[in-house]
Amino acid sequence: MLGPQSLRRERWTTLTAMAHYGGGGRPAHLVASIPASLAQPRPSISFEFFPPKDDASEAQLWTAIRDLERLRPAFVSVTYGAGGTTQDRTVRVTGRIADETTLTPLAHLTCVGASKRAVRQVVGAYAASGVRNILALRGDPPGNVRGQWTPHPEGLDHADQLVALIRGLGDFTVGVAAFPDVHPDSPDLGHDVDVLVRKADAGASFAVTQMVFDADSYLRFRDLVAARRDLPITPGLMPVTNLKQIQRMSELMGTPLPPAVIERLEAVKDDPAAVRAVGVEIATEIGQRMLDEGAPGLHFITMNRSTATLEVYENLSL
Numbered sequence: 523m524l525g526p527q528s529l530r531r532e533r534w535t536t537l538t539a540m541a542h543y544g545g546g547g548r549p550a551h552l553v554a555s556i557p558a559s560l561a562q563p564r565p566s567i568s569f570e571f572f573p574p575k576d577d578a579s580e581a582q583l584w585t586a587i588r589d590l591e592r593l594r595p596a597f598v599s600v601t602y603g604a605g606g607t608t609q610d611r612t613v614r615v616t617g618r619i620a621d622e623t624t625l626t627p628l629a630h631l632t633c634v635g636a637s638k639r640a641v642r643q644v645v646g647a648y649a650a651s652g653v654r655n656i657l658a659l660r661g662d663p664p665g666n667v668r669g670q671w672t673p674h675p676e677g678l679d680h681a682d683q684l685v686a687l688i689r690g691l692g693d694f695t696v697g698v699a700a701f702p703d704v705h706p707d708s709p710d711l712g713h714d715v716d717v718l719v720r721k722a723d724a725g726a727s728f729a730v731t732q733m734v735f736d737a738d739s740y741l742r743f744r745d746l747v748a749a750r751r752d753l754p755i756t757p758g759l760m761p762v763t764n765l766k767q768i769q770r771m772s773e774l775m776g777t778p779l780p781p782a783v784i785e786r787l788e789a790v791k792d793d794p795a796a797v798r799a800v801g802v803e804i805a806t807e808i809g810q811r812m813l814d815e816g817a818p819g820l821h822f823i824t825m826n827r828s829t830a831t832l833e834v835y836e837n838l839s840l
Contacts, residue, residue: 552652554626556695557727559596559819560754565840566596566819568628568730568756571826573600573611582826583615589828591623593835596819599628599657599730613644617651628697629653632661633684637676641684645691657697657730658684658721671707682717682724689725698722700729700755702743703736706776715746722751729753730821733760733771735804736780737811744817759809760823761830762801765791802830806837813838 559566569590574580587598600616602609612630619627629648631641648656660681663671673679678687685696698721701714708714718729734740734757744755762768765787772779783804790796809820820838822831 548652551624551626552620552654554597556597556626556628556655556697557754560728560756561818565813565817566756567593567835567840568595568819568821569598569831570758570821570823571598571600571615573602573615574826579826586824586826586828587619587623587625590824590831591625593832595625597626597628597655599630599821601630602632602634602659602661609644613647616648616653620651620653626655627653628655628657630657630659631684631688632659633673633678633681634661635664635674635677637674638678638687639676641678641687642691645688645694649692654693655695655697656688657699658688658726659699660684680717680720682720682726685721685724685726695728696726697728697730698726700731700743700747702731702734702739702757703777711743711746715743715750718747718753719750722753726753729755731755731757732775732777733758733823734808734812735777735783737808737815740812740817741815754818756819756821757809757812757817758821758823759805759812759834760825761798761805761834762787763798763825763827763830764794765797767825768801798830802833802837805830805834809834810838813840 571583571587574583590598598619600612600619602612616627616629619625631644631648633641636644645656658681660671660679678684681698685698688694688696698718700718701708704711705714705717708717721729731740731743740757747753747755760768769779786800786804787797790800813820822834824831
């Protein structure tokens with residue numbers, strides 16, 4: 523356990539790192555406000571990447587980043603792997619985006635397997651790169667994402683606690699995850715609404731959903747939250763390019779694929795090009811519907827590839 527002096531020292535280290543980077547002189551893309559972007563009349567777009575496993579996949583990642591950078595997204599995020607793995611690579615890639623591009627990075631941070639002290643150290647590493655936007659997540663159990671969640675003995679148990687910790691360390695803008703299709707550990711949708719409201723109460727200023735394949739689910743959830751809090755909720759959107767991959771991701775994330783979506787993809791499952799074309803078509807339809815109904819933007823889950831995302835973007839009326 524850290525005493526009051528140690529806590530003050532770690533907070534001072536984090537703030538010093540932020541000041542050392544340049545304070546008010548930081549580049550515009552690092553001080554850009556994500557909530558302000560989401561409040562603009564024109565819907566925002568943003569992109570999600572994952573950290574590469576080897577040199578070849580890193581080259582693919584940076585090709586996608588450069589291809590999508592020209593669209594001037596409101597922000598981009600880099601995930602942790604399943605169960606909170608790949609943290610070091612996530613921090614490194616996020617730092618490179620801050621240093622080498624004009625993109626606003628949204629840094630992922632989870633509670634998985636980490637003490638409060640370790641979490642503060644990661645926040646300090648992000649701060650040292652000039653990153654001030656963080657997506658606070660509880661995260662999935664290591665080794666088995668559908669296993670029972672057990673917090674670190676000196677760590678945090680829920681995302682709202684992580685939000686409060688980050689906000690206490692400095693001038694960070696904090697986003698959180700939202701679950702329109704009900705989190706796998708949640709008893710019902712009302713509970714998920716309550717949880718998101720608690721995150722907002724702790725200091726979260728925006729939310730990003732898991733991938734959405736049912737626009738009605740997103741709109742229902744958004745309206746329930748809006749009745750209680752003014753919190754922009756950006757839906758996650760993933761163009762399907764591989765049927766087996768999306769089925770596996772759906773199982774891991776606890777996000778069901780609607781029967782109508784499965785039927786359209788199954789009808790062309792033996793033709794990879796047709797699966798990709800139908801996947802782009804479905805994503806375009808869902809994305810356009812949510813935008814037409816007032817979604818503040820779309821958060822594209824890219825799988826580190828740019829072409830399908832670009833096709834959907836070009837199909838949309840933005």
